[in-house]
Amino acid sequence: MDARPVEEIAPARRRGLADEVADRIREAIFSGAYAPGVPLREVDLSGVLQVSRGPVREALRVLEREGLVHCAWHRGTTVTTLSAEDVAELDSLRGALEDLAVRQVVATASDEELDAVEKAADLMGRAGDEHEMVRLDIAFHDAVFAAAGHRRLMDAWQAMRCQVHLFLLTRINRSKDGYLSGIPDEHRELLDALRSRDVEAALGLFAAHRRRAVDVLNG
Structure with a gap:
């Protein structure tokens, strides 16, 4: 089967800002500023970090994959508490x-x-x-x-x-x-x-x- 034409591939998106936001939040967790169980609200983080909520949302997904935060429907995102x-x-x-x-x-x-x-x-x-x-x-x-x-x-x-x-x-x-x-x-x-x-x-x-x-x- 032939490969799909290049023009049919979705354009790449720059993720540098989201990565930087993830680094900042990760550092805050590791420094103890955000302890296990602490809620991480997008609106608050976007204000503190002076970025829009989009990069914050992407950053929280990165941290969820790393196991550092837990996202639950209707309950928001919190720093992971280990059971x-x-x-x-x-x-x-x-x-x-x-x-x-x-x-x-x-x-x-x-x-x-x-x-x-x-x-x-x-x-x-x-x-x-x-x-x-x-x-x-x-x-x-x-x-x-x-x-x-x-x-x-x-x-x-x-x-x-x-x-x-x-x-x-x-x-x-x-x-x-x-x-x-x-x-x-x-x-x-x-x-x-x-x-x-x-x-x-x-x-x-x-x-x-x-x-x-x-x-x-x-x-």
């Missing part, structure tokens, strides 16, 4: 991806790639508050997935990383006890296990690291 089922699903999927990443890193990562993971771990010791620590926590795991050298695995991580960020925000909203003081040491242990090339030790430490966060939410 117990959401937490369990995120934890199980993250665990599956991270186990593969750990195995890949132990088997194939170069010293330079592990140096990038170490740099991410070092930055965590300088976090000024819990929200900055969450960002650095995510950046550490970004570095681990990058060191795995597995493009499709990285794509899968990227598809869920915003929801993992939201999960960690939910964790610090539940309890900040020991977060700033303990998280850097936890990640240093993860790094050391990767550098040792001891896959079983690394898998155990990564699993314990994930479990501690889930225990805070389930406690």
Whole structure:
């Protein structure tokens, strides 16, 4: 079958403004300005961001696909509140991806790639508050997935990383006890296990690291 003539294809639309609006709202969620459950009204956001409601509407659709907001008919849009089922699903999927990443890193990562993971771990010791620590926590795991050298695995991580960020925000909203003081040491242990090339030790430490966060939410 012949391809459709070019003139029958709908013209492309520029989406730069909607992407920028999505970036601004995402940043506000990650900074704690919009907490889980907070309503996000198009008219209010368009006023704050000084744009029309069209780009705001498109931006909210982007954030809904990322799992950061929830849109319900007649109830509007709110920042996603993670249910117990959401937490369990995120934890199980993250665990599956991270186990593969750990195995890949132990088997194939170069010293330079592990140096990038170490740099991410070092930055965590300088976090000024819990929200900055969450960002650095995510950046550490970004570095681990990058060191795995597995493009499709990285794509899968990227598809869920915003929801993992939201999960960690939910964790610090539940309890900040020991977060700033303990998280850097936890990640240093993860790094050391990767550098040792001891896959079983690394898998155990990564699993314990994930479990501690889930225990805070389930406690």
